[in-house]
Amino acid sequence: MRLVFMTPAPPNDMRAACRVFTAFLLLAASAAWLPPVSGHEQKTMVVIMVHDGAASGNISDPTFVQGNALYFRMEDATNNTTMEVRLDTNMDGAYNASEDFTSATLTESCELDENGSLVDASCAVSTTYVFESNASVGTYTFWIQRTTDGNATLYRHTVVLHEDVHVENTDGPTPGDCFGAGCDDPEETTENQASAEDEAARGGPFLGFALLALIGALATANSIRKERTSSQKTDSRLNEEE
Numbered sequence: 001m002r003l004v005f006m007t008p009a010p011p012n013d014m015r016a017a018c019r020v021f022t023a024f025l026l027l028a029a030s031a032a033w034l035p036p037v038s039g040h041e042q043k044t045m046v047v048i049m050v051h052d053g054a055a056s057g058n059i060s061d062p063t064f065v066q067g068n069a070l071y072f073r074m075e076d077a078t079n080n081t082t083m084e085v086r087l088d089t090n091m092d093g094a095y096n097a098s099e100d101f102t103s104a105t106l107t108e109s110c111e112l113d114e115n116g117s118l119v120d121a122s123c124a125v126s127t128t129y130v131f132e133s134n135a136s137v138g139t140y141t142f143w144i145q146r147t148t149d150g151n152a153t154l155y156r157h158t159v160v161l162h163e164d165v166h167v168e169n170t171d172g173p174t175p176g177d178c179f180g181a182g183c184d185d186p187e188e189t190t191e192n193q194a195s196a197e198d199e200a201a202r203g204g205p206f207l208g209f210a211l212l213a214l215i216g217a218l219a220t221a222n223s224i225r226k227e228r229t230s231s232q233k234t235d236s237r238l239n240e241e242e
Contacts, residue, residue, distance in 0.1 A: 071128045
């Protein structure tokens with residue numbers, strides 16, 4: 001009788017470990033190409049609309065930058081009064097309904113039912129306009145049209161949109177700064193530091209995934225080694241019995 005010995009197939013847990021290891025490699029490879037994420041936190045400027053236009057008047061706050069929003073709130077409780085906001089979004093100095101921003105007709109309050117829902121779904125007390133993150137900087141004109149008993153009055157205001165620039169405080173020297181001959185060029189040093197920080201930011205996720213991938217590889221190799229050792233011992237015992 002001739003005995004044929006076959007090496008058993010890897011167990012399910014070993015195959016699962018191989019799949020996890022492969023997934024780690026794919027994640028590590030893709031992480032190397034992920035760009036660093038950064039963004040501007042959106043802020044909102046509140047414009048309260050009263051009987052003579054806007055309580056805040058013209059807006060020139062330097063902190064109002066690209067990506068921010070204007071929130072208009074109707075607070076004129078005069079009977080039979082509505083308001084409408086018109087914003088010259090292309091800064092051509094004129095209002096064009098087909099090109100510029102126009103709000104819904106705003107009232108001081110809206111009627112609600114017993115469940116707290118609007119009785120009239122079209123009723124609104126406020127409106128919001130969000131400037132794009134790449135919107136043109138400059139002075140925008142907005143008009144508030146106030147209508148009472150069919151008589152309309154137009155109030156004109158402006159808002160200045162500033163560029164969204166992040167500038168670090170570099171006033172004065174810091175400890176360890178070098179002065180005079182023999183010192184590195186500040187601009188070149190700054191560029192080198194920025195490049196190094198950018199490389200570190202991109203490499204951080206990759207190093208983490210690479211470490212996990214290495215651990216998975218070691219675990220897989222150890223499992224295969226144990227399987228081979230066990231198989232060799234089994235073959236040896238069967239040969240001795242024969």
